Amino acid sequence: xxxxxxxxxxxxxVLMPEEPLQLHIFEERYKRMVGECLAAKAAGxxxxxxxxxxxxxxxxxxxxxxxxxxxxxxxxxxxxxDILTVGKRRFEVLLTDEERPYLRGEVDFFDDDTGxxxxxxxxxxxxxxxxxxxxxRLRKASDMPIHLPPPYRxxxxxxxxxxxxxxxxxxxxxxxxxxxxxxxxxxxVIGELSARFDKLxxxxxxxxxxxxxxxxxx
Numbered sequence: 376x377x378x379x380x381x382x383x384x385x386x387x388x389v390l391m392p393e394e395p396l397q398l399h400i401f402e403e404r405y406k407r408m409v410g411e412c413l414a415a416k417a418a419g420x421x422x423x424x425x426x427x428x429x430x431x432x433x434x435x436x437x438x439x440x441x442x443x444x445x446x447x448x449x450x451x452x453x454x455x456x457d458i459l460t461v462g463k464r465r466f467e468v469l470l471t472d473e474e475r476p477y478l479r480g481e482v483d484f485f486d487d488d489t490g491x492x493x494x495x496x497x498x499x500x501x502x503x504x505x506x507x508x509x510x511x512r513l514r515k516a517s518d519m520p521i522h523l524p525p526p527y528r529x530x531x532x533x534x535x536x537x538x539x540x541x542x543x544x545x546x547x548x549x550x551x552x553x554x555x556x557x558x559x560x561x562x563x564v565i566g567e568l569s570a571r572f573d574k575l576x577x578x579x580x581x582x583x584x585x586x587x588x589x590x591x592x593x
Contacts, residue, residue, distance in 0.1 A: 379422055380472050380479035380480060380481060381424065381425065381426045381441065381466065381479060381480050381481075381482045382408045382411070382412070382425040382426065382477055382478075382479050383425065383426045383428055383435075383439070383468070383471070383477070383478040383479060383480050384405065384408070384425050384426065384427050384428070384442070384477075385428050385429075385430035385435050385478070386427055386428070386429070386430060387429070387430060387431070387542070388427070388429065388542065389427075389429050389440075389542055389545035389546050389549060390427040390439070390440040390442060390462045391440060391462050391529075391532040391533075391535065391536045391545065391548070391549060392440060392462045392463060392464070392465065392529050392532050393461065393462055393529055393532060393533060393536075394440075394461065394462040394532065394533075394536040395445075395459065395460070395461050395462075396427070396442060396459075396460045396461070396462065397448075397457065397458070397459050397460075398457070398458050398460060399455065399456075399457055400455060400456040400457075400458060401455045403454075403476070404475075404476035404477040405477060406454050406455070406456065407475075407476060407477065408425060408477045409425070409444070409456060409458060412424070412425055412444055413444060413447060416443075416444055423443060423444065424441040424442060424443050424463060424464070425441065425442055426439045426440070426441050426442070426466060426468075426480065426482065427439050427440055427441070427442050427462075428468065429542060429546050431542075436546055437467055437468045438465065438466070438467050438468075438546070438549055438550045439465070439466055439468070439549070440462045440463070440464065440465050440466070440549060441462070441463045441464045441465075441466060441484075442460040442461065442462060442463065443460060443461055443463050444458050444459070444460050445458075445459045445460060445461055446458065446459045462532075464484045464486075465484065465485055465486065465549060466482040466483060466484045466485065467482060467483045467485065468480040468481070468482055469481045469482060469483055485552065486552075487552050487553060487554055488552045488553060491552065491553040491554060491555060491556075492528055492554050493526055493527050493528050493554055494527050494530065494554055494555050494558050496525070496527075498555070498558060499525070499527040499530055499558070501562065502530065502531075502534060502558050502561065502562045502565075503521060503523050503530075503534070505562055505565045505566070505569070506521060506523075506534045506538075506565065507521045508569065509538070509565050509568055509569055509572075510537070510538075512569070512572050513538075513539070527554075528554065529554070530554065530558060531548060531554060531557035531558040531560075531561045532548070532557075534558075534561055534565075535548055535561050538564075538565070538568070539568075540564060544560075544564065547560075548560065548561070
């Protein structure tokens with residue numbers, strides 16, 4: 376077994392690199408896990424990350440993203456904690472270890488393939504424009520300032536993270552090792568979401584705007 380095993384936190388969500396994630400820690404085993412990560416953070420140790428992996432029922436996916444604690448935002452008298460984390464590195468779980476109350480894994484960290492980690496400006500600007508439009512429609516705002524400056528590394532993750540997309544789709548993105556291919560998939564799905572909005576707005580106009588409708592991201 377290697378010297379370092381990554382603590383694993385199975386959750387019903389997909390964390391992406393650079394995505395902020397707020398968590399409420401209440402189970403004893405995860406209080407211990409987070410406490411150890413905070414101690415490592417205070418000591419300046421590199422072993423301060425834990426891995427977020429998608430869990431569906433009894434099944435846990437093997438590709439996840441590590442999270443680093445940015446702040447301990449609140450600590451309760453009974454030991455519960457609110458923490459703010461951010462997604463850092465993608466990994467694949469090779470082996471798991473159950474010696475501690477929480478699961479740990481031997482993992483292989485990975486990144487995009489060489490030469491496939493960025494996209495050209497025209498593709499990036501097109502995707503950002505589609506993202507701005509869909510966020511404006513989702514939040515029912517007349518304008519939506521979006522600040523996604525170059526270089527466009529991880530642009531697909533930064534766009535996909537706040538959107539109401541299927542977890543399996545986000546999991547697929549996490550596993551892909553080409554930013555141009557990921558961004559193509561994200562723009563395709565944004566187009567589908569926009570088409571659903573168009574149909575919804577058309578139905579509202581035909582009904583005089585009085586019908587009960589479901590949110591297209593629901």
